[in-house]
Amino acid sequence: MADLERPKIKVGFIPIIDCAPIVLAEELGAYERQGLEVEIRREVSWANVRDKLALSKLDASHILAPLPLALTLGIDSVSVPVINAMTLQVNGNALTLSTSLWREMEEAAPELVKAGRPLDARAIAAVVARRAATGAKPLVLASVFPYSPQNYMTRLWLSSAGVDPDRDVRMAVVPPPHTVAYLSGGAIDGYCVGEPWNQQSEALGIGRIAITGPDIWRGMPEKVLGCTESWAANNPNTLRALIKALIEACLWLDEPANRPEAARILSSPRYLNTPAEIMARTLDLPGFHVFQRDAANFPWRSHADWFLAQMVRWKQAPADTDIKAVADRVYRTDIYRAAAREMGVDCPEADRLPPGGHGEPLPTAQQTSEASSFRRRV
Incomplete structure (x- = not known):
């Protein structure tokens, strides 16, 4: 290693299933094989992760895929250039609604609720319209952070039925480990989060899964490995070794035979502190958690x-944002390729696919029209 003979680094994670590469790289000895001494640190919220990266309390972390873009743009409360060195998982999210909201939807739009999952967003639109007409309090739906796949997933689903997420409901932020408690206590009516917190609410009988991430976009990137631009520049060999260790863990995690052991490890109080059977229930879903x-x-x-376009669409970022320049600066395909090639792992030669090439949802004129029509009705 050119950076240090045996680098010691601090890597953060939030207790969600997609922290698995960070955890399993330690449990499998992958960090040690790459000559690294890694201290993994469990954090309580994405705001904590953001702040600790900015203050160099963490060298790298499991982080929401859009958040490095927001931090580099300077549109969050913290402004610091952060890169995405690799994606840690695709898929894995779901939107869970309280059982009381589910009953409201059954009363307001029984034919839509009975159609099964994924739930038609018009069912929740019917509740929103009924509450607006009677002067009842608006629905409160939570995501884990303003710059998160969960926030954009919820917004896309609501707007597909003409619900304006900035006007017709109240959008809240709740850290992933607290979502079940907030739903149980009635502080929110639903939340969008990574697993196992959706399965947990269903198991407790307090919530029902309405839609999953793949219902919106099969293959949506979820969490990535983030570090500040300056740390990456000053520690290129250490970062490359870290990526290689995580690739090894991701390869292991994608083997179906290893999922029961992954569930057992992740259920530990040190990591997710959730029953192993809940972990196994979601890890066993075909194609729902893809690591490598x-x-x-x-x-x-x-x-x-795509994430930057969502930030512009929802007025989080200026309309004149240079999307290509920011994407090229933050999503470091060059760093990932160098590490992957050393591991003998194939990766794409192109940096981009054309719009829609990932199967991602694209805005339509119909959605805009429906949203305007709904606002006139309520």
Whole structure:
């Protein structure tokens, strides 16, 4: 290693299933094989992760895929250039609604609720309209952070039925480990989060899964490996070794025979502190958690293009944002390729696919029209 003979680094994670590469790289000895001494640190919220990266309390972390873009743009409360060195997982999210909201939907739009999952967003639109007409309090739906796949997933689903997420409901932020408690206590009516917190609410009988991430976009990038631009520049060999260790863990995690052991390890109080059977229930869902196959680890710049377009669409970022320039700066395909090649792992030659090439949802004129019509009705 050129950076240090045996680098010691601090890597953060939030207790969600997609922290698995960070955890399993330690449990499998992958960090040690790459000559690294890694201290993994469990954090309580994405705001904590953001702040600790900015203050160099963490060297790298499991982080929401859009958040490095927001931090580099300077549109969050913290402004610091952060890169995405690799994607850690695609898929894995779901939107869970409280059982009381589910009953409201059954009363307001029984034919839509009975149609099964994925739930038609018009069912929740009917509740929103009924509450507005009677002067009842608006629905409160939570995501884990303003710059998150969960926030954009919820917004896309609501707007598909003409619900304006900035006007017709109240959007809240709740850290992933607290979502079940907030739903149980009635502080929110639903939440969008990574597993196992959706399965947990269903198991407790307090919530029902309405839609999953793949219902919106099969293959949506979820969490990535983030570090500040300056740390990456000052520690290129250490970062490359870290990526290689995580690739090894991702390869292991994608083997079906290893999923029961992954569930057992992740259920530990040190990590997710959740019953192993809940972990296994979600890890066993076919194609729901993808850690490495189909170029899942590659930091596609076209993914960044899509997230940045969402930031512009929802007025989080200026309309004149140079999407390509920001995506190229933050999603570092060059760093990932160098590490992957050393591991003998294939990765795409192109940095981007054309719009729609990942199967991602694209805005339509119909959605805009429906949203305007709904606002006139309520």
